[in-house]
Amino acid sequence: MKQVDVLIIGAGAAGMMCAIEAGKRGRSVLIVDHAAAPGEKIRISGGGRCNFTNLNAAPQNFISKNPHFCISALRRYTQRDFIGLVDRHGIAWHEKTLGQLFCDGSAKQIIDMLVAEMKRARVELRLRTTVDAVAKSGDTFELDLSGERVRCSSLVVACGGKSIPKMGATGFGYEIAKQFGVALTETRPALVPLTFDENTLVPLKPLSGISVDAVVSHGKTKFNEAMLFTHRGLSGPSILQISSYWREGDVISVAMLPGVKVFDALSAARSRNGRQALQTALGELLPKRLAQLIAENSGIETHLADLSDKQLLAVEKSVNEWQVRPAGSEGYRTAEVTLGGVDTDMLDQKTMETRSTKGLYFIGEVVDVTGWLGGYNFQWAWSSGWVAGQSV
Numbered sequence: 501m502k503q504v505d506v507l508i509i510g511a512g513a514a515g516m517m518c519a520i521e522a523g524k525r526g527r528s529v530l531i532v533d534h535a536a537a538p539g540e541k542i543r544i545s546g547g548g549r550c551n552f553t554n555l556n557a558a559p560q561n562f563i564s565k566n567p568h569f570c571i572s573a574l575r576r577y578t579q580r581d582f583i584g585l586v587d588r589h590g591i592a593w594h595e596k597t598l599g600q601l602f603c604d605g606s607a608k609q610i611i612d613m614l615v616a617e618m619k620r621a622r623v624e625l626r627l628r629t630t631v632d633a634v635a636k637s638g639d640t641f642e643l644d645l646s647g648e649r650v651r652c653s654s655l656v657v658a659c660g661g662k663s664i665p666k667m668g669a670t671g672f673g674y675e676i677a678k679q680f681g682v683a684l685t686e687t688r689p690a691l692v693p694l695t696f697d698e699n700t701l702v703p704l705k706p707l708s709g710i711s712v713d714a715v716v717s718h719g720k721t722k723f724n725e726a727m728l729f730t731h732r733g734l735s736g737p738s739i740l741q742i743s744s745y746w747r748e749g750d751v752i753s754v755a756m757l758p759g760v761k762v763f764d765a766l767s768a769a770r771s772r773n774g775r776q777a778l779q780t781a782l783g784e785l786l787p788k789r790l791a792q793l794i795a796e797n798s799g800i801e802t803h804l805a806d807l808s809d810k811q812l813l814a815v816e817k818s819v820n821e822w823q824v825r826p827a828g829s830e831g832y833r834t835a836e837v838t839l840g841g842v843d844t845d846m847l848d849q850k851t852m853e854t855r856s857t858k859g860l861y862f863i864g865e866v867v868d869v870t871g872w873l874g875g876y877n878f879q880w881a882w883s884s885g886w887v888a889g890q891s892v
């Protein structure tokens with residue numbers, strides 16, 4: 501029977517990082533994946549350029565039942581460490597916005613880098629391999645891998661979350677957790693477009709394709725990034741970000757002209773040119789179709805000169821305090837990540853090993869640590885994979 505020190509299920513970002521580090525320490529490592537290629541999510545990430553980390557990555561950019569859990573791993577393997585690795589491989593990169601780092605060329609460079617590092621660390625990579633059974637006897641795990649039985653002393657679960665089943669996401673990691681009595685927190689799609697019910701959607705349909713720079717808030721949480729009207733609801737970075745905090749039934753608040761005193765702008769326009777229509781004045785600040793809809797919805801079809809301050813304040817409110825209740829989200833089909841997962845209470849934050857089963861580790865997205873949009877989720881994959889790689 502084949503025997504290795506470390507067996508890793510999932511050749512994604514976290515699994516490959518763990519494999520590299522364990523291999524560098526002289527451990528024999530086998531990493532398996534049911535997909536035909538490693539790092540498929542890396543390949544499609546960041547529009548094909550992989551937003552591989554964020555210059556500002558810090559614990560406050562992550563959501564978890566225990567917000568302190570991620571601190572140790574993020575400190576031990578930082579964004580600067582990963583940038584160092586990228587630089588050693590001569591991969592050119594740039595900061596796009598808000599500390600988000602992307603490859604100048606293609607996401608494939610990151611995959612090639614990880615595969616080259618795995619080779620150097622003598623890691624065995626097996627693709628198109630299914631895990632048919634997992635068992636533990638004594639200190640050893642036994643796995644049936646596409647018909648072959650393999651033994652290992654450390655088993656690392658790096659199968660990711662449920663997002664984008666079309667790309668091979670299975671939720672298999674959660675099944676292994678259940679098998680070994682490892683608790684899970686509720687999972688839900690995150691970094692996902694939000695959808696409206698028919699009543700909300702019908703008047704907004706003409707706006708499909710329009711994008712504005714917006715501040716989107718849910719309670720005290722706010723994101724200032726682009727927002728896109730879609731044919732089913734709202735999308736764009738600010739909406740994806742807030743979707744990780746939003747729950748069914750909640751209202752979100754949108755400022756479509758953040759930082760602009762709409763009342764002041766409209767009253768100045770009223771003094772300057774009282775014969776101007778409201779939609780024309782708004783159209784100087786917002787996309788024309790959006791300006792038209794806001795003017796129509798406010799029921800004001802007259803010249804600025806006929807509008808009272810009270811009416812202008814109401815218009816300001818509909819532009820910068822638009823309260824809207826999404827009906828749902830686009831779900832795992834398009835969600836970038838899965839919120840929730842393996843309960844961090846069950847894991848040692850320094851190693852990612854389960855407290856209950858010696859030798860069993862969970863890393864990456866399968867764990868209840870979810871980053872904001874902007875390279876944070878890969879940083880969690882690198883950091884959690886790296887710390888596990890020092891311990892397996």
Ligand code: FDA
Nearest residue numbers: 510512513514534545546551659660672864865875877878
């Ligand atoms: P990941 O999902 O990468 O890897 C899991 C691996 O396990 C996969 O290779 C899968 O095939 C394998 N697997 C699953 N079930 C299995 C089974 N039963 N048997 C064998 N193998 C199995 N993040 C970011 O920071 N910057 C970005 O630019 C983007 N962009 C982005 C775009 C899109 C479209 C998506 C869907 C996601 C992103 N993300 C992102 C999120 C990021 O991709 C994600 O957080 C990481 O890939 C998680 O890394 P993991 O290694 O944990 O899982």
